Amino acid sequence: MINKQLLLPTLLASLVLAGCSSSPSKRYSIDDDIAPDAPISVDHIEDATPQYEPYSLGGNSNYTLRGESYTIIKEPKGFKQEGQASWYGKKFHGHLTSNGEIYDMYSMTAAHKELPIPSYVKVTNKDNGKTTVVRVNDRGPFHPGRIIDLSYAAALKLDVIRTGTANVAIEVISVDRPTQTHKQEALPKFVVQVASSKHQDRVETLAQDLSQKLSVKSYVNSASDIHRVFLGPFNDYMLTQKALEQVKELGYTSAFIKSH
Structure with missing residues (x-):
């Protein structure tokens, strides 16, 4: 009989490559990532709202990809980083992210190599001063110098679609676990x-x-x-x-x- 407790982590670990825009796979219907054919306005889409969420069962194990080892940051409070942001869109829309959620290019989400999933991150486009808040639920990007892959909606809000990449600063927004007394009403x-x-x-x-x-x-x-x-x-x-x-x-x- 198959031990489901052993099978689940193995299955979820395989999702690490599922959503990242830097890991091409024949499972996708198009080869190169593109913006939607008829993009909708994202003006009505609000920033992700930081809140306490327990870490996902999938996507939070240390992993190795293309000879590089990545260690998940267990205590991300105060984490800051600068580098380049890229984005991913139609190619990955509707496919699984690293933690088993469905990637929606119109949601305010992002991929990061080492932050725990989920994490909430404030992203500032240093090229134009625009900021937004995203929820990290995926792994990537795996191109040198790039530190975060933004969903299409988040990239559009930061004006990254037009330039393809942008110089950004990111900062984790941490929310403490609710106390036991107020846990029931404080759950997201x-x-x-x-x-x-x-x-x-x-x-x-x-x-x-x-x-x-x-x-x-x-x-x-x-x-x-x-x-x-x-x-x-x-x-x-x-x-x-x-x-x-x-x-x-x-x-x-x-x-x-x-x-x-």
Whole structure:
């Protein structure tokens, strides 16, 4: 009988190469990474919100790639680094990241060689002064001099798409583990923002339809005459990711995950 406890770490370790833009593989439908054919605006996509998350089972073991050994940083608080940022997009969209999540080029995520997964990182483009916050959930990049691979959305916000790479400074944003007394209410929750509109009746109808089709909770939040449809909240990021993929398959390609 197969020992599943031994099999799981082996399987997850194999995902280290799955999402990194610097590790070509025949598993991808296109050879060279490119931007989406019809890119959507990322103005509505908010920075990742730093919060306490336990480290993932996958993607957090020390590893060796192309003769180089990489040691995961166990205590990243205060970690800072400078170097070049690159980005990855359509080629890897929909494929597994190093910890088994689905890479979404419209989420505010990134890849780093040694930071624990997940980590939250403030990225500053030293060439133009723009900043953003991303959630590290992947491994890479493995080109000399490059320290972080940004999702398409994050790279667009920092104006890295136009230049291809940029000189950046990164800084880990650490969030302490909640105390036992407040642990239940302090655990992270996530929602999927599906769409927004000035027409409240349409938004409410959409929320009801999606709730029935996907068998998930939904609600409408209204502010400044704008009505937004949300799915959730979810306590589990993987369940949130699943809901995001389902709603995108229904045609709502600009949907994205945010903290609740």
